[in-house]
Amino acid sequence: MQLKKNYDVIIVGAGPGGAMAARKCAQGGLDTLLLEKRQEIGAPKRCGEGISIPILLELGFKGNENFVMRKINGSIIIPPNKKEVLIDYSALGFNGAIVERKLFDKALCYKAADAGAKIIAKATVVNVLKKNEKIIGISVSIDGKIHNLYSKIVIAADGVESKIARMAGINTTNIAYNMDSGYQYEMAGIKIKDPNKIYLYFGNNIAPRGYIWIFPKGKTVANVGIGIAGHHDKTAKEYLDEWIETQPNIKKGSIIEVNAGGIPVGGFLKNMVLDNFMVVGDAAHQVNPAHGGGIGEAARAGTLAAKIAIKAIRSKNISKKFLEEYNQVWWAKYGNNLENIEKYRLLFEKLSDEDMNLITASINGNDILDISKGNGKTLIDTLIKHPKLFKLSRHIF
Structure with a gap:
């Protein structure tokens, strides 16, 4: 296995977010390394698929x-x-x-590899490397040997238990x-x-x-x-x-x-970047709070992070200020809507079984799908029909 000392971007975690970030970075001409701590990409799976x-x-x-x-x-x-x-x-x-997922995640990685990304499984990142308080790379254990690898940008896509972002200085701890x-x-x-x-x-x-x-x-x-x-x-x-x-x-x-x-199922990060550093996917709590699904959310975030990384490296400006475009675009395009869905989830969690029966008797399948996508008007129209439920919603919104 051939490893270089320096890359344009190192991505930690080969789930949908990391794989899409690697693929798009490589397609954009960046020298890209994708690391996965598990010995098999896609396993163990943790979702309904x-x-x-x-x-x-x-x-x-x-x-x-x-x-x-x-x-x-x-x-x-x-x-x-x-x-x-x-x-x-x-x-x-x-x-x-x-x-x-065992096949799907690998298929995403095959596309990343075909685009030119280098991918290594069973590679555990043990620390981030810093110089003058800025991230300059990672320290990774591969086959029992520690390698210090350097990059212009590090992207943390290491899942719900993310340690890389916390090592870097972003608090991803969820309540x-x-x-x-x-x-x-x-x-x-x-x-x-x-x-x-x-x-x-x-x-x-x-x-x-x-x-x-x-x-x-x-x-x-x-x-x-x-x-x-x-x-x-x-x-x-x-x-x-x-x-x-x-x-x-x-x-x-x-x-x-x-x-x-x-x-x-919530707790979205307001800030997902530092100098030379970005966070995507479950590591940044980027899921749909209505059902906990995160494949699409992670993949979209990885794609967006790659776009900003390519732009930053080409501009020779990998500062937090430049990378904050990722925060701004993600929140405008996805985050605000997901935060609304989180509010709807908080309401539904307060419902009794009787309340659930009442709501499902008042709406059709299309309404439910609309609400799960963040359509507040559909929800409000439903709640107005039932004064008790509408009163309950006032404590959420």
């Missing part, structure tokens, strides 16, 4: 790659009273997909309230009513401040998981196991894989 086809197209895929396990044409929302609400994707002009606990089984031999749809179950007894999901990967295979707030008497696993036991079509299935981890 759902993504929209438009996002796949945005990332340069066609939507029929080997990592696409199942095309999805809708969602079924199941409130506590079990009166289902359908979100029909095809009627809205798009479809979704369930991917295999406990903005972190959910996720637990998921990949199950086989189960019966799914419609394997072309995902199922989302809500209720304070089964998934307090969260939901249970079934994301089909085949006719009899699905990710069955839960995401809840971390402060309850029972763990996420215990809630999920108890719910599965109530589901005749699922409880007899086989567990093929187990995944668990923290999910940021």
Whole structure:
């Protein structure tokens, strides 16, 4: 393995955010190094693996790659009273997909490598290198040997447990309230009513401040998981196991894989840059607070960070002041909307089961999708119909 001492940009973390940043930096002519601490990119996975086809197209895929396990044409929302609400994707002009992250993340990295980025797995960054309080590179352990590598810009894309940003001087610590606990089984031999749809179950007894999901990967295979707030008497696993036991079509299935981890659902960073340094993806809490999904958010942030990095290096100005364009554009394009969605999440977390039933009886699937995308008018129009809920919302907005 050949390593150079100096690069234009070093990116830490080969998830969607890091891989897209590496690909775009390399395409822009930057000498790019992408490091991943795990020995296999894409593993272990920590999400339900759902993504929209438009996002796949945005990332340069066609939507029929080997990592696409199942095309999805809708969602079924199941409130506590079990009166289902359908979100029909095809009627809205798009479809979704369930991917295999082990293949998907690698596919993103293949594109980055083809663009010219150097990628190394099982490379653990142990520290950042500084000179005059500015980041000038990283110290990385590869095969038990420490290498000091230097770059004009370092991009931290090392996930929800990000240490690199904190080492650099950006406090990425999230408050406990903005972190959910996720637990998921990949199950086989189960019966799914419609394997072309995902199922989302809500209720304070089964998934307090969260939901249970079934994301089909085949006719009899699905990710069955839960995401809840971390402060309850029972763990996420215990809630999920108890719910599965109530589901005749699922409880007899086989567990093929187990995944668990923290999910940021808010607490966006106002500042994501320092001199010579940027943060993207879960490391910067860039997720959709409505459902905790972060693939698209991370990839878009990585793309934006790369664009600013290319511009900075070409301008020979890698100062914090110059890189702050990343903060400004991200907040204008994505952050303000995500912050609104976070407010909606805070409202929904205060709902009783009766309130949830009331809301789902008052709206259709399109309304739910609008709200999850940050459409405040749809939410307000719904709340106005119910004085109790509207009064509750005044404490949030």
